[in-house]
Amino acid sequence: MKFRLPTSLWIPPLLAGAVLLVLWQGAIVVFGLPSYFLPGPGDVVRALVRERDFLLPAALRTGSSALVGFGAAVAGGALVALVLASSRWVKAALYPWVLVVQMVPVVVLIPIFVIWFGANLASVTAISFMISFFPVVAGTTLGLVSTDRGLLELFAVNRATKLQEILLLRLPYALPYFLTGVKIAATLAPIGAISGEFLAGTEPNTLGYLLVVYRSDPGKMPEVFAVALVTCALGFLFVGAVQLLSWLLLRRWHESAVRAE
Amino acid sequence: MAAGPAPAPSPARVTIAALGKRFETGVDVFSGLNLEAAPGDFISLIGPSGCGKTTLLRLLAGLAAPSSGKVAIDDLAPAAARDRLAFVFQEPTLLPWLTARRNVELPLRLHGEPAHSRAVTAREALSRVGLADAAERYPRQLSGGMKMRVSLARALTGHPSLLLFDEPFGALDEMTRNRLNEDLLRLRETAPFTALFVTHSVGEAVFLSNRVVVLARGRIAAELAVPLPYPRGPETRELPAYLQLVARAVAALRAADQP
Numbered sequence A: 001m002k003f004r005l006p007t008s009l010w011i012p013p014l015l016a017g018a019v020l021l022v023l024w025q026g027a028i029v030v031f032g033l034p035s036y037f038l039p040g041p042g043d044v045v046r047a048l049v050r051e052r053d054f055l056l057p058a059a060l061r062t063g064s065s066a067l068v069g070f071g072a073a074v075a076g077g078a079l080v081a082l083v084l085a086s087s088r089w090v091k092a093a094l095y096p097w098v099l100v101v102q103m104v105p106v107v108v109l110i111p112i113f114v115i116w117f118g119a120n121l122a123s124v125t126a127i128s129f130m131i132s133f134f135p136v137v138a139g140t141t142l143g144l145v146s147t148d149r150g151l152l153e154l155f156a157v158n159r160a161t162k163l164q165e166i167l168l169l170r171l172p173y174a175l176p177y178f179l180t181g182v183k184i185a186a187t188l189a190p191i192g193a194i195s196g197e198f199l200a201g202t203e204p205n206t207l208g209y210l211l212v213v214y215r216s217d218p219g220k221m222p223e224v225f226a227v228a229l230v231t232c233a234l235g236f237l238f239v240g241a242v243q244l245l246s247w248l249l250l251r252r253w254h255e256s257a258v259r260a261e
Numbered sequence B: 001m002a003a004g005p006a007p008a009p010s011p012a013r014v015t016i017a018a019l020g021k022r023f024e025t026g027v028d029v030f031s032g033l034n035l036e037a038a039p040g041d042f043i044s045l046i047g048p049s050g051c052g053k054t055t056l057l058r059l060l061a062g063l064a065a066p067s068s069g070k071v072a073i074d075d076l077a078p079a080a081a082r083d084r085l086a087f088v089f090q091e092p093t094l095l096p097w098l099t100a101r102r103n104v105e106l107p108l109r110l111h112g113e114p115a116h117s118r119a120v121t122a123r124e125a126l127s128r129v130g131l132a133d134a135a136e137r138y139p140r141q142l143s144g145g146m147k148m149r150v151s152l153a154r155a156l157t158g159h160p161s162l163l164l165f166d167e168p169f170g171a172l173d174e175m176t177r178n179r180l181n182e183d184l185l186r187l188r189e190t191a192p193f194t195a196l197f198v199t200h201s202v203g204e205a206v207f208l209s210n211r212v213v214v215l216a217r218g219r220i221a222a223e224l225a226v227p228l229p230y231p232r233g234p235e236t237r238e239l240p241a242y243l244q245l246v247a248r249a250v251a252a253l254r255a256a257d258q259p
Helices: A007-031 A041-050 A052-085 A088-103 A106-117 A121-145 A149-157 A162-200 A207-215 A218-250 A255-260 B053-061 B078-084 B100-110 B115-128 B144-156 B174-190 B202-208 B234-238 B240-257
Strands: B014-022 B028-037 B042-046 B068-073 B085-088 B162-166 B194-198 B211-216 B219-225
Touching (some): A007 A041, A041 A052, A041 A218, A052 A218, A106 A121, A106 A162, A121 A162, A149 A162, A162 A218, A218 A255, B028 B219, B042 B053, B042 B202, B053 B068, B053 B162, B078 B085, B100 B115, B100 B144, B115 B144, B144 B174, B202 B211, B234 B240
Parallel strands (some): B042 B194, B085 B162
Antiparallel strands (some): B014 B028, B014 B068, B211 B219
């Protein structure tokens, strides 16, 4: 079974993208907007090429922080979900507190992490972790507690142990839910990393740091847009990797993957 | 054939004595129900919705506990007799991420059977239900009837001495249901078991069983012996005796449903 992106999935977004580019450039021409207010698509591409020696290493560094935070969020989120799903009482007692932690805004977390870990990549990774942790917990917990009652009874009639029930039934059943959570986390992890770098004022050679540098110069607006573009690309890379993993794991049996074929 | 769990020595005896079951809502499903199934009996349970047919099967499978009275399989409590029974649910209850063969293997896998021997047993069970060629297909690639055959094959792998059927063919079209009924009786000839079969189809009940029990309001409202000889096939459904029994069962069901 080969992975083939259906044309209905890539032609419409490409066409819409082309229309948006035309509208973007058209707005600049029609309203006479200066480059320091809204650079044109060409300006952004030129900035991207011009600053590539800074942007590429920065993307790698930011991507690494996001990847570590994301990995920790996936592993930690899945573990917490297992604990939450272990009993109704545990879930009732702990889930609201997981929500409370999620409610704390990043701008509040950043100074706390900077005090705890210093203004370095550890803080950035921690922020990336915090921002992408909850979707994994929420998705996986939902999956673990939604196991089909008939299947649970099948396991009960066949005298399955609790461990067999978890490994052979609850975990595979929760897999699509878990992957949905991971997909959302993948979009958030790079955002968390760049926000952390921007607000915590961390080391140079990161996208967040470049953003701080570029925004201080009004003539560098195309570069700011170039950073946005690179961040988007980073996000797409994360989501694409998760999408591929999801396809590999679900392609044979889950309706979502089967329909995408 | 590779060794599965030890084959059951003989079909089971089922004893239900003075059975009472009260739901958490305070509703009494049964109060003082008595029913005895002799080894090899094929008993169909019919009755209006909500009369307790499924609850009775769940009590026998140990999925629910009686509030009073006794339920026993070969004089053992259901929890102690689980290796003697198999349950065929209303839905095929197949794990969608496993192939048909691996679904059939599941009970053996849960009992710690080695991979190779359980694969052989599962293939053999699948060929008995006519699905040898579909062993490596996933449930989504199977029709409703094929899924139910897989479910049946899975139930048979453990050589149960008691099979509990909770309206397994209810969602199938009549042709498929009839064919599965015939297959079920054919399978029973080679591996005898006692059966309790819940259905809403009077024709199916009469075709399969040697006894039809009509349940209503938590008690046995009527019982009908079906003296048609086994083996039974499609021609059985055309016999006047069969048609008369169906008519009697329908009348008993209608009488039981009267307030």
